Amino acid sequence: EAGVTQFPSHSVIEKGQTVTLRCDPISGHDNLYWYRRVMGKEIKFLLHFVKESKQDESGMPNNRFLAERTGGTYSTLKVQPAELEDSGVYFCASSQDIYNEQFFGPGTRLTVL
Amino acid sequence: AQSVTQPDIHITVSEGASLELRCNYSYGATPYLFWYVQSPGQGLQLLLKYFSGDTLVQGIKGFEAEFKRSQSSFNLRKPSVHWSDAAEYFCAVGPGYSSASKIIFGSGTRLSIRP
Numbered sequence: 001e002a003g004v005t006q007f008p009s010h011s012v013i014e015k016g017q018t019v020t021l022r023c024d025p026i027s028g029h030d031n032l033y034w035y036r037r038v039m040g041k042e043i044k045f046l047l048h049f050v051k052e053s054k055q056d057e058s059g060m061p062n063n064r065f066l067a068e069r070t071g072g073t074y075s076t077l078k079v080q081p082a083e084l085e086d087s088g089v090y091f092c093a094s095s096q097d098i099y100n101e102q103f104f105g106p107g108t109r110l111t112v113l
Numbered sequence: 114a115q116s117v118t119q120p121d122i123h124i125t126v127s128e129g130a131s132l133e134l135r136c137n138y139s140y141g142a143t144p145y146l147f148w149y150v151q152s153p154g155q156g157l158q159l160l161l162k163y164f165s166g167d168t169l170v171q172g173i174k175g176f177e178a179e180f181k182r183s184q185s186s187f188n189l190r191k192p193s194v195h196w197s198d199a200a201e202y203f204c205a206v207g208p209g210y211s212s213a214s215k216i217i218f219g220s221g222t223r224l225s226i227r228p
Binding site: 003004031033035040041042043044045048055056058059091093098101102103104105106107 | 117149154155156157158159162203214215216217218219220221
């Protein structure tokens with residue numbers, strides 16, 4: 001069974017550009033989460049989807065970040081326009097339900113120059 | 114407020130030596146507790162978790178952790194480390210009995226192994 005996959009593994013963009021990160025959860029997992037780790041600090045929750053609906057988006061830093069999950073399958077996280085402080089590693093995770101283990105992807109390292 | 118503290122940013126131990134990584138948490142209810150490991154170029158992997166029951170939890174790769182409610186701690190231990198254990202380790206809490214689903218992570222402890 002394939003794990004959580006994320007694309008790209010690394011993205012380097014300039015300030016003001018747009019970047020879209022993609023996450024493919026484990027098949028059959030209705031719950032999908034985004035987290036990020038900025039500047040070697042703690043990993044912080046961004047948002048949580050249940051199928052295609054946003055269950056909790058309390059961690060989204062501002063309106064430059066837009067997450068979608070079309071059809072309840074894969075999810076995208078768009079940053080527009082990117083700022084220097086957005087640099088970090090963006091993790092995606094999925095789980096069958098909120099009381100079971102979240103399986104994490106390898107992350108996307110975003111560098112904004 | 115819910116939080117997790119890992120007081121050690123970086124630890125170096127000799128191969129074959131014992132290891133203990135510290136973790137303290139602040140949580141309003143009985144927490145679900147986790148330890149994750151991230152090896153270079155890899156995603157976060159769950160080492161072990163505590164939901165209830167026996168406070169000494171066994172995990173993968175020979176790791177164990179002990180939940181101490183009185184100390185709000187969930188320290189990770191291994192009796193003899195291997196060079197392949199070099200990685201970053203994260204303690205985390207949640208989701209618990211509340212409707213919250215997010216995991217709250219500590220800032221991580223980087224483990225280096227001395228040959």
